[in-house]
Amino acid sequence: MTYANGTARRIAGLTTLPLAFALLTGCGTEAEPSGKAAPSSAPSASADAANGPAPATGPVRSVGAKGSPCALPLTLDAPADWKAAPVKLEGDVAAAIGAQGTVTLACELDARPSGATGFLRVWTGALPGEDPRAALEAFVADVPDEKREQVVYREVKAGALPAVEVTYLGTSSITEETEKERALAVGTPSGVVVIVVDAMDDAEHDAVLPAYERAKQSVRTTQ
Known part of the structure; x- marks a missing residue:
């Protein structure tokens, strides 16, 4: 999600913080839009939202x-040539960066070893029985400086599990740049898991979507 123009930028410096981190199609119901429509010159979040690209x-x-590489409340498939690494939070600064809404950053799937760019990041909650929609709304809302x-x-x-997906356009109030955003929330016995497309721009976002769709279709619980 966008944080001063992209969660990718929010997280990009984590491995350089000395004590911060040790590494880091579904069947839809009727859509529920909110907010104002973006200007016609802006990118569209809805054009490919209902039917994502092929996995x-x-x-x-x-x-x-x-x-x-990452122990999670659910299992998913990622491209074999992507790097998967757990995110270990240490210290107050790292904890603040790695917490959003009711979930905490737990795992990073990095496309760079494949020659591409972009990430899927997995956030986990610790509230059994939490509603995925509520957790996803809290996750989206907990981004400062974003329209x-x-x-x-x-x-x-x-996979076979009910889930909630969000797509939107996020505009940084700092850079005034607008980017596509997409995330998925799945309930598990130990809490909600949020899977996020993380990219620096729309081209990178679109390049990550096939891996996101495959992860989404392959989800199964591990508990």
Whole structure:
């Protein structure tokens, strides 16, 4: 999600903080838009929101189960040539950067080893029974200095599990740049998991979407 023009920028410096981090199609119901429409010259969040791109193909690695790079409340498939790494929070600064809404940054899936750019980032909650829609709304709302337009929440499937997805346009009040944003919230017995497309610009965002769609379709619980 956008933080002064992209969560990617919010997180980009984490590995340089000395004590901060040790590494870092579904079937929808009727859409529920909110907010004002963006100007016609702005990118569109809704053009591909309901039907994302085809899932990525090729070798995959399973992430989330015990023994995988990240232990999570759910398991998903990521491209085999992406790097998966847990995010370990240390200190007040790191904890503040790595907390958003009711969830905490837990795992980073990095496309750079494949020659591409962009990330999928996985955030986990610790409130059993929390409503995924409420958690996702809190996640989106907890971004300072951002104007949100074309906000659409949809009930979807993550694998066989019910989930909620959000797409919107986020405009930084600092840089005044507008970017596409997309995230998915899934309920698990131990709390909500939020999977986020993290990119520096719309081209990078669109390049990550096939991997996001594959992750979304492959979700299964590990508990």
